[in-house]
Amino acid sequence: MSLARRILLALAAPVLAFVVAGAVASLVLLISGDDVGGFWSVMFSMPRHRNIVSILNTTAVLYLSGVAAAIGFRMNLFNIGVEGQYRLAAFAAGAFAGAAWLPGWLNTIAAIVVAMVVGALWAAVAGLLRVTRGVSEVISTIMLNAIAGSLVTYLLAKVALTTGNSRNTRPIPEGSRVGTVKLFSDSPTEVYGLSLVAIVVGVGFWVLLNRTRFGFDLRASGASESAAVASGVDVRKMVVAAMLLSGAVAGLVGLPSMFSDSYSYGSAFQTGLGFTGIAVALLGRNNPVGIAFGALIFAFLSEQATLLNILAGVSPDIVDVTQGVIVLAVVVAYEIVRRYRVRLEQAQVAGELAGQRRTPLLTEERN
Amino acid sequence: MSTAVTAPPPVEAPAERRSRGLRFGLYLAGGFVVLCLVRVITGADELTSSGTLAVTLTATMPIAMAGLGGLWSERAGVVNIGLEGMMIMGTLGAGYFGFHYGVIAGIVGAVLLGVAGAGLHALATVVFGIDHIVSGVAINIIALGVSGFLAEAWFSDLEGGGPTQSPPLPTPFEINIDAISGPANTLEGKHWFLISDLASVVEMFTKNLSSLVVFALALFFVTQWVLWRTRFGLRLRSCGEAPAAAESLGINVYRYKIIAVLISGGLAGLGGALLSMVSSSGFQVGQTNNRGYIGLAAMIFGNWRPSGLFMGSALFGYTQALPFRQGTVSVHALLLLVALLLVAIGVVQLLRKRRVQAIGAFAFGVLFLLWYLVTDIVPRDFTTMAPYITTLLVLALASQRLRMPAADGQVYRKGSAG
Numbered sequence: 005m006s007l008a009r010r011i012l013l014a015l016a017a018p019v020l021a022f023v024v025a026g027a028v029a030s031l032v033l034l035i036s037g038d039d040v041g042g043f044w045s046v047m048f049s050m051p052r053h054r055n056i057v058s059i060l061n062t063t064a065v066l067y068l069s070g071v072a073a074a075i076g077f078r079m080n081l082f083n084i085g086v087e088g089q090y091r092l093a094a095f096a097a098g099a100f101a102g103a104a105w106l107p108g109w110l111n112t113i114a115a116i117v118v119a120m121v122v123g124a125l126w127a128a129v130a131g132l133l134r135v136t137r138g139v140s141e142v143i144s145t146i147m148l149n150a151i152a153g154s155l156v157t158y159l160l161a162k163v164a165l166t167t168g169n170s171r172n173t174r175p176i177p178e179g180s181r182v183g184t185v186k187l188f189s190d191s192p193t194e195v196y197g198l199s200l201v202a203i204v205v206g207v208g209f210w211v212l213l214n215r216t217r218f219g220f221d222l223r224a225s226g227a228s229e230s231a232a233v234a235s236g237v238d239v240r241k242m243v244v245a246a247m248l249l250s251g252a253v254a255g256l257v258g259l260p261s262m263f264s265d266s267y268s269y270g271s272a273f274q275t276g277l278g279f280t281g282i283a284v285a286l287l288g289r290n291n292p293v294g295i296a297f298g299a300l301i302f303a304f305l306s307e308q309a310t311l312l313n314i315l316a317g318v319s320p321d322i323v324d325v326t327q328g329v330i331v332l333a334v335v336v337a338y339e340i341v342r343r344y345r346v347r348l349e350q351a352q353v354a355g356e357l358a359g360q361r362r363t364p365l366l367t368e369e370r371n
Numbered sequence: 372m373s374t375a376v377t378a379p380p381p382v383e384a385p386a387e388r389r390s391r392g393l394r395f396g397l398y399l400a401g402g403f404v405v406l407c408l409v410r411v412i413t414g415a416d417e418l419t420s421s422g423t424l425a426v427t428l429t430a431t432m433p434i435a436m437a438g439l440g441g442l443w444s445e446r447a448g449v450v451n452i453g454l455e456g457m458m459i460m461g462t463l464g465a466g467y468f469g470f471h472y473g474v475i476a477g478i479v480g481a482v483l484l485g486v487a488g489a490g491l492h493a494l495a496t497v498v499f500g501i502d503h504i505v506s507g508v509a510i511n512i513i514a515l516g517v518s519g520f521l522a523e524a525w526f527s528d529l530e531g532g533g534p535t536q537s538p539p540l541p542t543p544f545e546i547n548i549d550a551i552s553g554p555a556n557t558l559e560g561k562h563w564f565l566i567s568d569l570a571s572v573v574e575m576f577t578k579n580l581s582s583l584v585v586f587a588l589a590l591f592f593v594t595q596w597v598l599w600r601t602r603f604g605l606r607l608r609s610c611g612e613a614p615a616a617a618e619s620l621g622i623n624v625y626r627y628k629i630i631a632v633l634i635s636g637g638l639a640g641l642g643g644a645l646l647s648m649v650s651s652s653g654f655q656v657g658q659t660n661n662r663g664y665i666g667l668a669a670m671i672f673g674n675w676r677p678s679g680l681f682m683g684s685a686l687f688g689y690t691q692a693l694p695f696r697q698g699t700v701s702v703h704a705l706l707l708l709v710a711l712l713l714v715a716i717g718v719v720q721l722l723r724k725r726r727v728q729a730i731g732a733f734a735f736g737v738l739f740l741l742w743y744l745v746t747d748i749v750p751r752d753f754t755t756m757a758p759y760i761t762t763l764l765v766l767a768l769a770s771q772r773l774r775m776p777a778a779d780g781q782v783y784r785k786g787s788a789g
Contacts (some may be wrong), residue, residue: 036520057577137767139765151763161752282508324513331508
């Protein structure tokens with residue numbers, strides 16, 4: 005296959021998905037009698053500097069959340085529980101850092117470790133239930149999400165400082181906060197320091213997948229469990245390890261804004277990032293680079309959505325619909341493109357074989 | 372086509388089936404007696420009051436409908452994690468059509484919107500052959516967005532409505548038999564062991580019983596009959612067990628799978644209607660609150676069978692209802708129940724010479740007993756956790772004995788039979 009054709013095929017699926025998603029969004033807006041033109045002009049408007057900063061910050065957390073989900077997905081382990089893992093972890097880190105047992109930067113580092121350990125342990129519950137008791141991780145992580153929500157509320161009430169209607173953990177001391185990166189001089193918001201962790205995690209994920217034995221075993225278990233077992237992979241151990249790793253990355257999701265903006269975990273802490281992360285991972289095909297694009301696109305859509313109500317009088321919920329349709333459409337489109345590519349390859353091989361004089365029988369079709 | 376399936380796939384013998392029905396009844400009765408016992412010991416009368424049972428029933432049925440939907444779909448081999456989304460569509464349909472065109476239209480609208488969501492799932496999983504869980508997750512995201520968006524568009528300007536809720540909806544016809552419920556209520560007030568508790572059960576079925584709940588209960592028997600007693604059901608289940616074999620016998624696997632998923636969505640939509648028209652007074656955004664997932668868990672707990680699934684749903688319904696009935700005290704009494712049950716499981720395991728499991732059950736039993744003895748109430752946040760922890764515990768204890776349809780969750784492509 006020529007390079008141009010290969011690139012065209014790789015791009016076909018996402019482009020197709022976005023066209024479908026755009027069409028669905030327009031259709032819904034038409035039915036509800038909303039301003040379709042206004043919707044599009046807002047969505048395609050150039051974000052202002054402060055919005056660009058928000059997009060970058062959101063991209064970072066969505067990337068972390070997406071990678072957390074993708075680690076499990078790569079071995080067919082559906083960790084739906086990123087949501088609960090990051091909330092519990094962020095609470096633990098906030099409470100720990102607020103208590104200020106350690107001075108300055110040591111406190112920050114220790115809090116990050118606490119977040120990762122708590123996230124990992126919470127995820128490990130699902131992993132252990134799966135390998136020892138055969139409980140599907142899909143169901144157990146959903147239950148653990150709900151339990152985490154109540155648990156955090158309960159624990160927050162125990163340790164929190166209450167001011168008015170909101171409850172927060174003790175503020176992180178000045179010396180342990182993480183600075184910000186100023187991108188634009190005229191923007192009141194700045195890029196959170198810990199957002200840069202996303203880059204480290206991304207590189208780490210790529211190295212782990214492609215350059216380590218663990219990554220190979222992970223991919224092998226996902227591609228074919230029986231083949232992995234036959235080649236000596238302990239799948240049970242891999243399940244627990246993958247869940248631990250996934251949970252540890254999930255533990256990082258809540259930290260950037262906490263250490264650079266809110267300085268505490270409170271009842272107003274942002275939720276839902278875990279579920280969006282799943283969508284981002286699917287959009288990026290669980291690939292380190294793909295997830296980055298997925299996170300950027302979702303962050304962009306979410307940020308533009310905040311303007312919809314003011315500028316076009318359209319409910320921002322339409323963007324949730326669009327995001328969901330994108331995920332579904334992109335997966336379907338990849339499947340269609342994959343089948344088309346297989347057929348293309350088959351035709352090509354058949355053509356080459358016909359070119360030779362002796363044609364061995366092609367008995368096995370891949371699809 | 373008439374010769375499509377002659378020999379049934381290996382199903383249990385009739386005698387075994389009868390014993391399963393018997394066992395189901397025994398479990399139910401045994402659990403109830405233990406519950407009565409705990410009520411008498413702890414004095415937490417809300418445990419089996421008719422009020423609690425009535426709330427339990429209305430809390431159970433939406434979960435049960437989601438679970439039944441999951442059963443239809445998974446029996447045909449399609450995992451349906453999109454039940455949550457289809458249920459959301461159901462609540463929205465009940466809100467819109469119920470408000471504008473009345474009760475019946477509300478129910479029909481809820482079912483149809485659920486079917487619409489299921490159509491998307493069927494298209495993605497059966498026709499395009501993508502991963503079932505991926506499709507389900509996407510459908511849940513879409514449904515959540517659609518419900519939020521359309522709720523704002525439809526209900527914002529209505530009196531009594533708002534951007535996140537519909538105006539109060541008409542309720543389905545309620546059944547009242549005063550001649551029975553009156554005496555039952557008197558009997559319940561005596562708080563006699565077992566007799567008063569049974570009176571509560573009688574009262575639950577004779578006072579303010581929603582016709583929609585009765586209809587939903589009837590669907591369990593319909594499902595049992597259709598799936599296990601008709602040719603259609605046998606073929607449908609064969610698509611979930613061995614689709615290639617089914618196709619080689621001339622069954623149109625795609626068609627059966629699509630029908631099953633559509634029915635699944637309709638049932639989930641009905642569950643949504645129950646939520647917004649029976650359990651509460653109207654549609655609200657986020658009303659389903661994970662019930663679709665819990666229904667799925669109930670179905671797994673019930674070993675992909677209607678009777679077990681109903682028992683699982685009732686368990687969840689009960690743990691959801693109890694926090695609203697003197698929650699902190701009632702759930703505290705429940706700790707004793709859990710302790711007793713765990714000890715009972717421990718004894719059974721010991722008799723079966725499984726020492727490790729027995730010790731585990733005993734250890735947890737003693738822990739729960741200590742928790743019961745040391746404290747007086749259970750904090751509110753823990754009571755909201757109860758249904759989810761129950762799910763996890765039950766699945767952890769039971770999942771090894773479960774058997775899902777052999778080809779459940781696998782993508783099937785036409786022509787795989789070769």
